[in-house]
Amino acid sequence: MxxxxxxxxxxxxxxxxxxxxxxxxxxxxxxxxxxxxxxxxxxxxxxxxxxxxxxxxxxxxxxxxxxxxxxxxxxxxxxxxxxxxxxxxxxxxxxxxxxxxxxxxxxxxxxxxxxxxxxxxxxxxxxxxxxxxxxxxxxxxxxxxxxxxxxxxxxxxxxxxxxxxxxxxxxxxxxxxxxxxEINEMLLAINKIITKKNITLFAQPIIDVATSEIRAWELLTRGPKGTALEAPLQLFSVARQTGRLYELEMIVMEKMLQQVKASRCHQDIFVNCTPLTLGNIRFTSDLKKLLQKYRGISPKQITFEVTEQDSIEGLKNFAFNINVLRLMGFRIAVDDTGAGYASLSTISELMPDIIKIDRSVIENIDKNSVKESMLKGLLLVAKEAGSLVVAEGIENQEEASVLTRNNVDLAQGNFYARPAMFFDEIAT
Known part of the structure; x- marks a missing residue:
């Protein structure tokens, strides 16, 4: 060198x-x-x-x-x-x-x-x-x-x-x-990943706070192991900057349906999707083709998580596509609520089925009365919107206890289980 x-x-x-x-x-x-x-x-x-x-x-x-x-x-x-x-x-x-x-x-x-x-x-x-x-x-x-x-x-x-x-x-x-x-090297790397569909889906359970039962799984994307694009932040940032984000996210959609069908999983599945992809004019028709390819999977089983930090303003087809997805049976979640800007505005526009509360609100909530008040406020917002609530990033029993006393619906985090490497290990 x-x-x-x-x-x-x-x-x-x-x-x-x-x-x-x-x-x-x-x-x-x-x-x-x-x-x-x-x-x-x-x-x-x-x-x-x-x-x-x-x-x-x-x-x-x-x-x-x-x-x-x-x-x-x-x-x-x-x-x-x-x-x-x-x-x-x-x-x-x-x-x-x-x-x-x-x-x-x-x-x-x-x-x-x-x-x-x-x-x-x-x-x-x-x-x-x-x-x-x-x-x-x-x-x-x-x-x-x-x-x-x-x-x-x-x-x-x-x-x-x-x-x-x-x-x-x-x-x-x-x-x-x-x-x-050297951007050529990154272009070659992301092109290779997309051509070979070389991604891995991890899964983390979403737990019913009242019963401690697994209610759903969130799928998490990783690039090729041991490479610079293994971590999702690097993978998706390179894809976004090189114009390959939509193709990468559609590969995630296909892998999700492929593995749900292969494992015969009947629990709900949560998957992240950027507003850019959700607002793409091709998205709903491409998704219908994938559903035809992997017959037997009900759209009612799938929830699309919209990261709330991503602005939905100015995305021409976003609102139309969301309505089509709902008519097809898919559910919509607003992710990372409380972590960034415009979360309440996004909730009021989307009226999501599920609100996911970011771990920045949950972290050390047992030691911080202001955070617990924020949680209560978000629970009221969710009630008005008719949304279920998922609290993310639970790391210990003390944080979990705060969720119990506030009657939070669902929870997710390493306290309950870390993401599993192979989807078929966690399917039931």
Missing amino acids: KKVKSVMQWGKIILPLSSIRYYPPSFTLRNPLMEGVTNAFKAGHEVAVIVFKLSNLHNLIEPADSQQHSKLLKVIKKLFQTVVEQTVDPKVLIALHDYYGEGVTLLITVDHDRHSISDIDILLKNITDQVSQSYMKQYSSLYPTFEVGYMFVDKYDYSIQDSIFRAHRQAIGIAEKREKL
């Missing part, structure tokens, strides 16, 4: 003021970027490398004016620093640096159990919108626009330094839509 430059040669590293450390001249400054990535890995998190590329530079300055070019980029980078300090949780931020010709690079930690792809997309849109608006207010009426790409740092196959540079090149490739950069 070609030797890469030292990470300290990337350029000026910009951190929040509270994170800047000073050392006497006789001491060597520790590398905050390497340290931040290492600590994130030790804590069990992922690290996303995000590239923001100014895409309309030619509209903002005269092409031949090099001085104006340099000044503009300094202004843009300063605005990024200000916005990132105001927008990104310090616990998540690893570094923002200017090692990129017409943009900047941001490194953040990501908890794959708590965050979805849409969380990252929302954060990135927030940052770029605020930078563009600040620029217009302070400098010009022209609106700067940005291309954004991100990739996750590989934990296993390379040194941390090499992995950071590799993820950075891939993120640049996505931002610039280049064919010659």
